[in-house]
Each structure stands twice: as structure tokens, then as C-alpha cells.
Amino acid sequence: MFGSRNSRGKSVTCIACGDSVSRSDAREYDKHGDRWDRQDKEFEHLCKACFADLCQQPRDGLETTLDAAGAGEADRETFLERFRELSESDAHGD
Numbered sequence: 740m741f742g743s744r745n746s747r748g749k750s751v752t753c754i755a756c757g758d759s760v761s762r763s764d765a766r767e768y769d770k771h772g773d774r775w776d777r778q779d780k781e782f783e784h785l786c787k788a789c790f791a792d793l794c795q796q797p798r799d800g801l802e803t804t805l806d807a808a809g810a811g812e813a814d815r816e817t818f819l820e821r822f823r824e825l826s827e828s829d830a831h832g833d
């Protein structure tokens with residue numbers, strides 16, 4: 740058995756780490772929250788690792804952070820930079 744075959748060969752880019760992952764392995768993230776309306780929309784994608792990471796944050800915080808970082812709007816480097824800053828200032832552990 741092949742584990743996960745990439746049936747359409749389509750890959751997406753994780754908005755958090757910039758890795759290319761096959762679409763079937765990615766988690767769709769729609770910062771607008773209305774997943775139903777798929778027309779003319781680009782979805783953000785997160786790889787499993789980042790998705791798990793991000794989901795440790797409260798959902799509200801995540802959306803705010805992603806939005807503030809410019810997910811889907813800023814270019815990747817800018818987004819990552821902002822996201823890292825926001826995450827660090829936002830989510831302090833001990």
C-alpha cells in the first residue's frame with residue numbers, strides 16, 4: 740500500500756512555514772471563516788505540523804494573529820516575520 744498518494748499532484752504552500760505540501764496533506768485555513776463560499780477565493784493552507792502548532796492557540800487569537808500578520812495578503816516573508824513577532828509577543832508561556 741502506498742501511504743498517501745497525491746492523486747492530483749497538486750501542492751500548496753503552508754502559510755506559516757512556507758513548505759510545499761500536497762494538498763491532501765494540508766489543512767485549509769480560511770481566515771474569513773466562511774468556508775462555504777469557495778468561489779473566487781484563495782484558501783490559505785497550513786501543513787499538519789503548523790496547524791497543530793497554531794491550534795494550541797485560542798482560535799480567536801489565531802485568527803487575529805493571522806489576520807494581523809497579513810495572511811493571504813502580505814508576501815510570505817513579510818507574513819512570516821510579522822507572524823513570528825505577533826506570536827512571540829502574544830503567546831508567552833512561563
Ligand SMILES: [Zn+2]
Pocket residue numbers: 753754755756757758785786787788789790
Ligand atoms: Zn507549515
